[in-house]
Amino acid sequence: xxxxxxxxxxxxxxxxxxxxxxxxxxxxxxxxxxxxxxxxxxxxxxxxxxxxxxxxxxxxxxxxxxxxxxxxxxxxxxxxxxxxxxxxxxxxxxxxxxxxxxxxxxxxxxxxxxxxxxxxxxxxxxxxxxxxxxxxxxxxxxxxxxxxxxxxxxxxxxxxxxxxxxxxxxxxxxxxxxxxxxxxxxxxxxxxxxxxxxxxxxxxxxxxxxxxxxxxxxxxxxxxxxxxxxxxxxxxxxxxxxxxxxxxxxxxxxxxxxxxxxxxxxxxxxxxxxxxxxxxxxxxxxxxxxxxxxxxxxxxxxxxxxxxxxxxxxxxxxxxxxxxxxxxxxxxxxxxxxxxxxxxxxxxxxxxxxx
Amino acid sequence: xxxxxxxxxxxxxxxxxxxxxxxxxxxxxxxxxxxxxxxxxxxxxxxxxxxxxxxxxxxxxxxxxxxxxxxxxxxxxxxxxxxxxxxxxxxxxxxxxxxxxxxxxxxxxxxxxxxxxxxxxxxxxxxxxxxxxxxxxxxxxxxxxxxxxxxxxxxxxxxxxxxxxxxxxxxxxxxxxxxxxxxxxxxxxxxxxxxxxxxxxxxxxxxxxxxxxxxxxxxxxxxxxxxxxxxxxxxxxxxxxxxxxxxxxxxxxxxxxxxxxxxxxxxxxxxxxxxxxxxxxxxxxxxxxxxxxxxxxxxxxxxxxxxxxxxxxxxxxxxxxxxxxxxxxxxxxxxxxxxxxxxxxxxxxxxxxxxxxxxxxxxxxxxxxxxxxxxxxxxxxxxxxxxxxxxxxxxxxxxxxxxxxxxxxxxxxxxxxxxxxxxxxxxxxxxxxxxxxxxxxxxxxxxxxxxxxxxxxxxxxxxxxxxxxxxxxxxxxxxxxxxxxxxxxxxxxxxxxxxxxxxxxxxxxxxxxxxxxxxx
Numbered sequence: 091x092x093x094x095x096x097x098x099x100x101x102x103x104x105x106x107x108x109x110x111x112x113x114x115x116x117x118x119x120x121x122x123x124x125x126x127x128x129x130x131x132x133x134x135x136x137x138x139x140x141x142x143x144x145x146x147x148x149x150x151x152x153x154x155x156x157x158x159x160x161x162x163x164x165x166x167x168x169x170x171x172x173x174x175x176x177x178x179x180x181x182x183x184x185x186x187x188x189x190x191x192x193x194x195x196x197x198x199x200x201x202x203x204x205x206x207x208x209x210x211x212x213x214x215x216x217x218x219x220x221x222x223x224x225x226x227x228x229x230x231x232x233x234x235x236x237x238x239x240x241x242x243x244x245x246x247x248x249x250x251x252x253x254x255x256x257x258x259x260x261x262x263x264x265x266x267x268x269x270x271x272x273x274x275x276x277x278x279x280x281x282x283x284x285x286x287x288x289x290x291x292x293x294x295x296x297x298x299x300x301x302x303x304x305x306x307x308x309x310x311x312x313x314x315x316x317x318x319x320x321x322x323x324x325x326x327x328x329x330x331x332x333x334x335x336x337x338x339x340x341x342x343x344x345x346x347x348x349x350x351x352x353x354x355x356x357x358x359x360x361x362x363x364x365x366x367x368x369x370x371x372x373x374x375x376x377x378x379x380x381x382x383x384x385x386x387x388x389x390x391x392x393x394x395x396x397x398x399x400x401x402x403x404x405x406x407x408x409x410x411x412x413x414x415x416x417x418x419x420x421x422x423x424x425x426x427x428x429x430x431x432x433x434x435x436x437x438x439x440x441x442x443x444x445x
Numbered sequence: 446x447x448x449x450x451x452x453x454x455x456x457x458x459x460x461x462x463x464x465x466x467x468x469x470x471x472x473x474x475x476x477x478x479x480x481x482x483x484x485x486x487x488x489x490x491x492x493x494x495x496x497x498x499x500x501x502x503x504x505x506x507x508x509x510x511x512x513x514x515x516x517x518x519x520x521x522x523x524x525x526x527x528x529x530x531x532x533x534x535x536x537x538x539x540x541x542x543x544x545x546x547x548x549x550x551x552x553x554x555x556x557x558x559x560x561x562x563x564x565x566x567x568x569x570x571x572x573x574x575x576x577x578x579x580x581x582x583x584x585x586x587x588x589x590x591x592x593x594x595x596x597x598x599x600x601x602x603x604x605x606x607x608x609x610x611x612x613x614x615x616x617x618x619x620x621x622x623x624x625x626x627x628x629x630x631x632x633x634x635x636x637x638x639x640x641x642x643x644x645x646x647x648x649x650x651x652x653x654x655x656x657x658x659x660x661x662x663x664x665x666x667x668x669x670x671x672x673x674x675x676x677x678x679x680x681x682x683x684x685x686x687x688x689x690x691x692x693x694x695x696x697x698x699x700x701x702x703x704x705x706x707x708x709x710x711x712x713x714x715x716x717x718x719x720x721x722x723x724x725x726x727x728x729x730x731x732x733x734x735x736x737x738x739x740x741x742x743x744x745x746x747x748x749x750x751x752x753x754x755x756x757x758x759x760x761x762x763x764x765x766x767x768x769x770x771x772x773x774x775x776x777x778x779x780x781x782x783x784x785x786x787x788x789x790x791x792x793x794x795x796x797x798x799x800x801x802x803x804x805x806x807x808x809x810x811x812x813x814x815x816x817x818x819x820x821x822x823x824x825x826x827x828x829x830x831x832x833x834x835x836x837x838x839x840x841x842x843x844x845x846x847x848x849x850x851x852x853x854x855x856x857x858x859x860x861x862x863x864x865x866x867x868x869x870x871x872x873x874x875x876x877x878x879x880x881x882x883x884x885x886x887x888x889x890x891x892x893x894x895x896x897x898x899x900x901x902x903x904x905x906x907x908x909x910x911x912x913x914x915x916x917x918x919x920x921x922x923x924x925x926x927x928x929x930x931x932x933x934x935x936x937x938x939x940x941x942x943x944x945x946x947x948x949x950x951x952x953x954x955x956x957x958x959x960x961x962x963x964x965x
Contacts, residue, residue, distance in 0.1 A: 099855065319807065
C-alpha cells in the first residue's frame with residue numbers, strides 16, 4: 091500500500107529535480123508514438139536537440155521564440171498564484187501590440203531613449219487595462235474571469251483585424267492587412283547583428299527577476315500570496331483583498347502586453363493579425379511547468395520554445411510531423427502535474443499487514 | 446445517571462479487537478490494543494489528541510490496515526467472525542456505524558436524502574419515500590431525535606446536523622455505534638436527551654463506543670472506560686468508583702493543575718452595543734436589537750447553540766459585518782462598517798472560530814502567519830520591502846514564548862497540529878496587547894493540554910486589563926472563565942448575568958429559548 095504524507099516544506103532541489111524529470115519523462119513518452127510511426131527515435135531526438143540548440147543560430151532562434159513565452163508565462167504565473175484565472179493573455183498580447191504600433195509607428199517622434207520606454211509603458215498599460223475590466227467584474231459582481239478573459243481574446247483579435255483592414259492599414263503594404271512599421275527609434279535593439287535575437291529577451295529576464303523579488307520580498311507580494319492561498323483568511327486579517335486582485339490584474343495584463351510590444355518592436359517591426367501563434371495560451375503551459383515560480387518561467391519557456399524550434403527542424407530533416415512538439419509539451423504538462431504530487435507529499439510504502 | 450454496569454456480562458460479545466498495532470514510520474499510533482465490546486454496553490474511549498483513538502477507530506472502520514492484530518465482529522447469529530481489514534464497505538455491512546465529529550453530510554441535500562443516501566440504487570430517480578420515511582419516523586420517535594428532514598442540511602444548525610448523522614447510522618441498522626465527541630455542540634438539555642437516547646438504544650442491544658473528553662459525561666453515561674495514552678491502553682475499568690481527577694490523570698499521564706482565576710476589577714466598557722442588529726432578518730444567524738457591555742478586565746461569555754446569533758456577533762466584532770441598526774462602539778469610537786483592518790487598528794484581537802479557514806493561511810510559514818494582520822506596520826516593512834530577518838526573529842521569540850511545537854518559523858503552518866496552530870493565532874493576537882479580545886470557540890478540537898494553555902492566556906489578557914468576549918458552546922469553558930454570561934437564542938441576546946451564582950441548568954434552558962425569569 092502506498093501512502094502520501096504531506097510535506098511541511100518542499101526543498102528547492104526537489105522542485106527542480108521534478109521539473110527536469112518531467113521533461114525527460116515527456117520525451118520518453120513521446121518516443122512511443124514516434125517509434126510506432128517507424129521513425130528512428132534517437133535520430134529524431136538528436137535532430138530536435140540539434141535544431142533547438144545545436145549551433146549559435148539555432149540557440150538564438152530558440153531564445154527568440156522563448157522571449158514572448160517568458161512574458162506570457164509570467165503573466166499566467168502571477169495571476170494563477172492569486173487564483174485569478176487569466177485565460178486572456180492572448181488578447182492582452184494583441185492589445186499591447188496594438189498600442190505599440192499606435193504609439194511607435196509615427197504618432198510620436200522622439201529619440202529612442204524616450205520612444206522605447208514610452209512604447210513599452212503604453213503596451214503594458216493596454217494589456218493591464220484590458221485585464222483590469224474582468225478583474226473588477228469579478229470582484230464587484232462575481233463574474234467568472236475565465237469566461238470573460240477567454241471571450242475577450244476573440245473580441246480583441248477581431249478589433250485588431252478591423253484596425254488592420256481600416257484605420258491602421260499600411261498604404262504601402264500592397265493590400266496586405268498589416269500596420270505601418272514602427273519607427274527605428276521605437277525598435278528594440280538586436281542583441282547580435284544578423285540574428286533575430288533582440289532586446290526583448292533581456293527585458294523578459296529582467297521582468298522575471300523583478301517579479302520574483304516583488305512576490306517574495308514586498309508587502310504587496312505578500313498580500314497577493316495570502317489572498318491567492320486563502321482569500322477568506324486574508325479578508326479576516328484585514329488585508330485589502332480587492333486591491334490585491336486589481337494589482338494582480340494590472341501586473342498580469344501588463345506582462346502579457348509587453349509580450350506584444352516585444353514581438354512587434356523587437357522582432358516583426360509591424361503588426362499583423364497572425365502575430366502570435368498562441369503565445370498567450372502557451373504561457374499557461376509555461377507557468378504550470380514552472381510551478382508558478384517567476385524564475386522557473388525562464389527555463390520552462392526555453393524548454394517549450396526549444397521543443398517547438400527543434401521539432402520544426404527535425405520535421406524538415408526526416409519528415410515526421412512537427413505536431414510532435416505539441417505532444418512533447420502536452421506530456422510534459424501531464425508529467426509536471428503528476429510530479430506535483432512528489433513535491434507536495436512524501437510517498438511512503440507500507441507493507442500490507444493482516445487485520 | 447445510572448451507569449450501565451448493572452448488566453454487562455451476560456450480554457454477548459459483539460466486537461473484539463486483539464493486539465491491534467499500527468505504526469506510522471517511527472511513530473507507534475496503536476500499540477497492541479485489546480478491546481472487547483458487548484451488546485448493550487456503552488464504552489467510553491478516552492484519550493488526548495494523538496493518543497491513538499482516531500487511528501484505532503479508523504482501523505475498525507477500514508480506513509487503515511493494522512500492522513498486527515485482528516478485528517472480529519459478531520454476525521447476525523451472534524457468531525464472531527473476522528472482519529476483513531481495509532474495507533469500509535465490510536465494516537458498514539458488518540453493522541459498524543460512526544458519527545464523526547466533523548460531519549460527513551452532503552450539505553445541498555435534505556436530511557432525508559442524506560439519511561437514505563447510499564442505501565438505494567443510484568438509478569432510482571426519486572428516493573423511494575414511503576418505507577424509508579416510515580422507518581425514519583419510527584427511529585425519530587424511539588430515539589427522540591427530532592429534526593426537519595426536508596430542508597437542505599446546510600440550513601440546519603450543527604446540533605441538528607448531528608441528529609441527522611445519528612439517524613443515518615441508525616437507519617443502517619448498526620450493531621456497534623461509534624460517537625466521536627457527540628456532545629461538543631449540544632446544550633446541556635440536548636446532551637441529556639442524547640444520553641437518554643443512547644441509553645435506550647443500548648438497552649435494546651446496541652453496543653456504543655463513546656469518544657469524549659468531557660469526563661462528567663463519560664462518568665454519567667458509560668459503564669466502562671478505556672483510556673489510551675501515547676498509543677497504548679493504560680486503563681480499562683468500570684466507571685463505577687472512578688472520578689474525574691483519576692481519569693484526567695490517566696489521560697494526560699500527570700496531575701492537571703487547577704485553573705487559577707484571580708479576582709479582577711472591571712474598568713470602563715470597551716465594547717458597547719446599544720440595540721444593535723446584525724444580519725438580514727431572514728437569516729438564521731443574526732442579532733436583533735442586542736445590548737451588551739464588555740468592560741476592561743473582565744471576560745464576558747456568550748452561551749448558545751451555534752447558529753443562534755453568536756456568528757453575527759462575532760462577525761460584527763471581527764469587522765466582517767456591519768450593524769444594520771443600533772450603535773456599536775469600541776473604546777468609545779463608533780464602528781462604521783465592515784472593516785477588518787479597522788478592527789486591527791483599533792486594537793481588537795480576534796481569534797476566529799475556524800482557524801484553518803479564517804485564522805491561518807496554510808501554505809504560508811509560521812512567521813508569515815504571525816504577521817498576517819500587521820505586515821504593513823513599520824516593524825515589518827521598510828519602503829514596501831518586508832523585513833524578513835526582523836519578522837523571523839520575532840516569530841522565533843513568539844514560538845518560544847507560546848510553546849509552539851514546530852520545526853521553526855519557516856515551516857508551513859498547515860503542517861502544525863490544531864493546538865499549535867491555535868497558539869500561533871494566540872501569539873499574533875495577544876502579542877499586540879489588544880484592548881478587546883474576541884475569542885470565538887477558541888478551544889474547539891483542542892486537547893486538554895492546549896485547552897488549558899488557551900484558557901491561561903485568556904485569563905492573563907483579562908489580568909492585563911483587556912476586555913474579553915468569549916463565545917463558546919462549551920458550558921464548562923464558559924463557567925470556568927467568564928465573569929458574566931449572556932445567552933443568545935434565535936438572534937436575541939439576554940442580559941449578561943454574574944457567572945457566580947448562575948446555574949448551568951438555567952443557562953441551558955435559556956439556550957433552548959426560555960427566558961431567564963422563566964428558567965429560574
